[in-house]
Amino acid sequence: MTWDFDPTLKAPVDVLAVLSLLCPEVVRDIEQNWNAPVSEYARHLWRPVARPASGPAIAARSILLDVLHQRLDLIMQPEEVGKALEEFDHRPVIQSGLHCLLLMDRITFDALLFAWLGAVENGLSAFVGFMGTTMTMETIGREGPGWLDVGDDKVNLFGMGRHKLCRKSACAAGPVTLNKRALEAVGDETDASRWLGTLLASQDKVFGTAADALTDLNEDLVADWDRSGMARPVFIDDRLAASVVARHLDHDGSLLSKLLLEPARRQRLERTLQETESGPFGRFLPNATAYFWGIREERVRKLVLENGHLIEPERPNGLSIPFERAHLKQALLEGVLLPNLFLTFLVLAILPRVRVVGGLRQIGYVALFHSILLAALDETAPEERGLAAELQVRENAWGTRVIDEKMSVREQVAGLPAGRLFPDLLGHYRSHTFAETTDDLKLVRENARWRKIGRAFGV
Numbered sequence: 001m002t003w004d005f006d007p008t009l010k011a012p013v014d015v016l017a018v019l020s021l022l023c024p025e026v027v028r029d030i031e032q033n034w035n036a037p038v039s040e041y042a043r044h045l046w047r048p049v050a051r052p053a054s055g056p057a058i059a060a061r062s063i064l065l066d067v068l069h070q071r072l073d074l075i076m077q078p079e080e081v082g083k084a085l086e087e088f089d090h091r092p093v094i095q096s097g098l099h100c101l102l103l104m105d106r107i108t109f110d111a112l113l114f115a116w117l118g119a120v121e122n123g124l125s126a127f128v129g130f131m132g133t134t135m136t137m138e139t140i141g142r143e144g145p146g147w148l149d150v151g152d153d154k155v156n157l158f159g160m161g162r163h164k165l166c167r168k169s170a171c172a173a174g175p176v177t178l179n180k181r182a183l184e185a186v187g188d189e190t191d192a193s194r195w196l197g198t199l200l201a202s203q204d205k206v207f208g209t210a211a212d213a214l215t216d217l218n219e220d221l222v223a224d225w226d227r228s229g230m231a232r233p234v235f236i237d238d239r240l241a242a243s244v245v246a247r248h249l250d251h252d253g254s255l256l257s258k259l260l261l262e263p264a265r266r267q268r269l270e271r272t273l274q275e276t277e278s279g280p281f282g283r284f285l286p287n288a289t290a291y292f293w294g295i296r297e298e299r300v301r302k303l304v305l306e307n308g309h310l311i312e313p314e315r316p317n318g319l320s321i322p323f324e325r326a327h328l329k330q331a332l333l334e335g336v337l338l339p340n341l342f343l344t345f346l347v348l349a350i351l352p353r354v355r356v357v358g359g360l361r362q363i364g365y366v367a368l369f370h371s372i373l374l375a376a377l378d379e380t381a382p383e384e385r386g387l388a389a390e391l392q393v394r395e396n397a398w399g400t401r402v403i404d405e406k407m408s409v410r411e412q413v414a415g416l417p418a419g420r421l422f423p424d425l426l427g428h429y430r431s432h433t434f435a436e437t438t439d440d441l442k443l444v445r446e447n448a449r450w451r452k453i454g455r456a457f458g459v
Contacts, residue, residue, distance in 0.1 A: 010034065011030055011031055011034045011435070011440075011441065012440055012441055012445070014454075014459065015441045015444050015445050016030065016031065016441075017454075017459045018444075018450050018451075018453055018454040018457075018459050019363075019444065019450070021281075021453060021457055021459065022281055022284075022363075022364055022367050022368075022453070023363045023364065023367050023394075023396060023398075025393075025394045025395075025396055025397070026363050026396060026397060026398050029041070029044060029045065029397055029398070030398070030434070030441075032044065033434050034433075034434055034435050035433055035434070035435060036433060036434055037429060037430045037431065037432060037433055037434070038114075038117070038402065038403060038429040038432055038433070038434055038437045039117045039120075039121050039426065039429045039430045040121070040430075040434075041402070041434045042114055042115070042117040042118035042121060042399070042429075043117070043118055043121035043122055045093065045118055045355065045357055045397045045399055046091055046093050046118035046119060046121070046122045046124070046127070047091065047122075048090055048091050049091065049092050049093070049353055049354065049355050049395055050353065050390075050393070051353070052352065052353045052390070053386065053390055054383055054384075054386030054387040054389070054390055055383040055386065055387075056254075056255040056351060056383055056384065056387045057351060057352065057353050057387055057390055059254065059255075060248070060347065060351035060352040060353075061089075061092075061352040061353065061354075063244055063247045063248060063347075063352075064244055064347070064348065064352045064354070065085060065088070065089060066247070067240060067243050067244050067247060068085065068088065068128070068234075068236070068240075069081065069085060070243075071234065071236060071240060072084055072085065072126075072234065075219070075234070076126075076232075080125065080126075083125050083126075084125055084126040084232075084234070087124050087125060087126065088126075088128065091122060091124065092352070092353065092354040092355065093118070093127070093128070093354065093355045093356075093357060094128045094129070094130050094236075094348060094349060094354055094355070094356050094357065095111060095112070095114070095115035095118075095127065095128065095129045095130065095357045095358075095399060095400075096129075096130040096132075096356050096357065096358040096359075096362060096400070097111050097357075097358040097359040097362055097399070097400030097401075098111050098112060098129045098130060098131045098132075098235075098400075099131065099132065099135070099145075100131045100132060100133045100135060100145045100170045100171075100210075100211055100214055100237070101144070101145055101149075101214065102148055102149075102157070102214060102217060102218060102221075103218050103221050103222070103409065104148055104149050104150065104195065104409045104410065105149050105409070106149070106405065106406075106407075106408060106409055107400070107401060107404075109409045109412075110400075110401065110403040110404060110405055111129075111399070111400045111401070111403075112129060112218075112222070112233065113403060113422065113425060113429075114357075114399050114400070114402055114403050115127050115129055115233070115357070115399070116222075116226075116230075116231055116233070116422055117426060117429055118357075118399075119230075119231035120230050120231045120426060124231055125231065125232060126231060126232045126233070126234050127231055127232075127233060127234065128233075128234045128236060129233055129234070129235050129236070130235075130236055130237065130348065130356075131211070131214070131215065131235050131236070131237045132237065132238060133169070133170045133171035133211040133237045133238050133239065134169060134170075134171060134238055134293055134300045134338060135169065135170055136165070136166055136167070136168065136169050136170070136299070136300075137158075137160065137164070137165040137166070137168050137169070137170060137173055137210060138162060138165035138166045142154045144165070144170075145157075145170040145210055145211075145214060146158060146160055146165040146210070148183075148186075149408065149409070150186055150192070150408075150410050151408030151409070151410040151411055152408075155179070155182045155183065155186055156179055156182055157178065157179055157182075158176045158177065158178065158179055158210060158213070159177075159178075159179035159181075159182065160173075160176070167298075167299060168210075168298045168299055169295075169298065169299050169300040170209070170210045170211045170214070171209060171210075171211045171237065171238060171239060171295070171300070171338065172209060172295050172298040172299060172300065172335075173209060173210045173298050174207060174208050174209035174210060174212070174298075175206050175207060175208055175209070176206075176207050176209070176210050176213055177203075177204075177205065177206055177207070178199065178200075178202060178203050178205075178213070180200070180203045183196065183199055183200055183203070184200070192410070193418070194225070194410075194413040194414060194416070194418065194421065195221060195224075195410075195413065198217075198220050198221050198224045199217060199220075199221075201220070202216065202217060202220070211237060211239075215235045215237070218233070218235060219233065219235065222422070224419070225413070225419070225421035225422050226419075226420070226421065226422040226423060227419035227420070228419075228420070228423060230422070230423065236348075238293075238338045238339065238344060239335065239338065241338070241339050241343070241344040241347060241348055242332040242333075242335070242337065242338050242339055243332070243333070244347045244348065245332055245339045245343055245347055246328075246329045246332040246333050248347060249325050249328055249329045249332075250329070252325055255351070255383075255384070255387075256343075256346070256347070256351075257325060259376060260291065260323075260328075261323070261324070261325055265376070265378075268375075268376055269372070269376040272372050272375040272376055273285075273287065273342075273372060276368055276371070276372055280453070280456055280457070281364060281368055281453065283449055283452065283453075284361060284364035284365045284368055284449060285365055285368055286340075286341050286365060287342075288302060288340070289302045289303050289304075289340050290303050290304050290305040290310060290340075291303075291305070291310075291339070291340055291342070291343055292310060292328075292331075292332075292337040292338060292339055292340060292343070293337065293338045293339075293340060294310065294312060294318070294319040294321070294336065294337060295335055295336055295337070295338065296312075296318060296319055296336075300338070301315075301318065301319060303319065305323055308322060308323050308324075309321060309322055309323060310323055310337070319336070321336070321337065341365065341369075342369055342372070345366055345369050346369065346373065349366070349395065350366075350369060350370055350373055350391070351373075351387075353390065353395060354395060355395035355396070355397055356395065356396060356397070357397045357398070357399035357400070358397075358398070358399065358400050359398070359400035359401060360398065360400075360401070360443065360444060360447050360449070360450065361449060362400070363396055363397070363398050364449065364450075366396045367394060367396055370391060370394050370396070373391065374388060374391050401443055402434070402437065402438060403429070403437060404437075404438075404443060
């Protein structure tokens with residue numbers, strides 16, 4: 001592959017200096033690919049990862065592959081499943097930062113496109129994207145999973161009243177059907193030929209939850225936008241992470257069981273979490289619930305750990321789940337509990353040695369989660385000492401809003417050839433450098449969290 005670039009161009013030293021305070025591995029990726037095409041940067045992030053070597057990492061990778069196998073069995077033919085698993089085991093990468101939104105959301109579309117570029121440039125048949133589903137159907141006014149962004153307007157995707165949208169979470173709200181009348185009206189007003197027909201093909205389908213609907217519809221959109229099937233998205237979410245955590249809890253001797261359920265180990269873990277939260281990088285930590293979220297009445301609930309139970313604070317009739325292995329496992333499998341971000345990234349990425357590609361806040365908190373786990377390990381135990389040695393290498397990368405196209409998705413796709421939308425964009429991002437596309441890291445420079453960190457450290 002060849003491309004034109006000015007080799008004298010250098011990444012902005014001040015911005016990289018701030019990032020290097022917490023994420024030197026991210027800085028190395030940026031520096032190596034500053035003058036390369038965006039597609040080459042994506043290819044670099046989907047490079048192979050060293051195989052797990054310690055007992056806890058090997059076990060975590062095995063559990064993740066088993067649960068991922070179950071997910072692939074639902075959407076692929078057996079021969080496709082085997083190939084996708086083999087590819088993932090060699091290049092275990094998960095694109096995170098995908099919101100539980102239709103791909104008509106600009107940031108979600110750009111993030112998925114970036115992952116698709118990484119997969120295609122490495123010749124992969126499939127790639128994995130994590131869609132967080134704990135958000136409410138309406139997060140702020142006319143924003144969130146319950147709304148379809150068509151560029152100049154928002155459509156109520158499921159025809160759910162706004163008082164319900166703000167009181168139900170995407171992973172729990174259901175069953176749902178598409179708002180056929182509102183979608184058909186869009187077709188009368190805009191050039192919707194690149195996506196509307198794909199959605200209306202499911203107009204009579206009943207989905208178990210809103211998250212299921214968004215996953216299925218996004219799979220259909222990508223299949224229509226890339227009819228060559230160059231690389232297929234595999235969407236996973238918090239519910240798959242819950243199944244992985246439950247598998248870890250199958251054994252009371254597993255590392256996760258020890259960290260959560262042995263009082264001395266959990267006390268050490270919680271002390272490390274608190275110290276990190278009060279430290280200079282604490283603003284990156286998402287620490288809104290105690291290890292798990294609760295699901296009650298189609299909504300995600302904050303939980304606290306009191307007297308050996310996970311409970312909803314100040315809600316005497318809310319959830320109350322004994323903080324014991326069997327009860328936690330059952331609640332996870334029944335969909336009553338979901339792991340918080342710390343446990344999610346622990347079992348999907350950090351323990352199984354999977355590279356996770358996310359946004360500007362995520363690269364901060366994943367680095368912190370990594371350090372928290374290191375501090376919580378017992379290095380007198382040989383297996384945990386081996387894991388600590390592996391954790392000296394962090395698999396953490398920036399890939400959400402690297403592509404940050406300002407025009408709406410409807411405008412982006414309107415002029416592109418039907419069935420070749422993604423392949424056509426591949427040509428575009430093979431000819432535009434990382435430096436150009438990120439406008440010399442403008443998004444990082446303007447990010448409030450990273451600016452505060454820079455000021456605090458005098459960088």
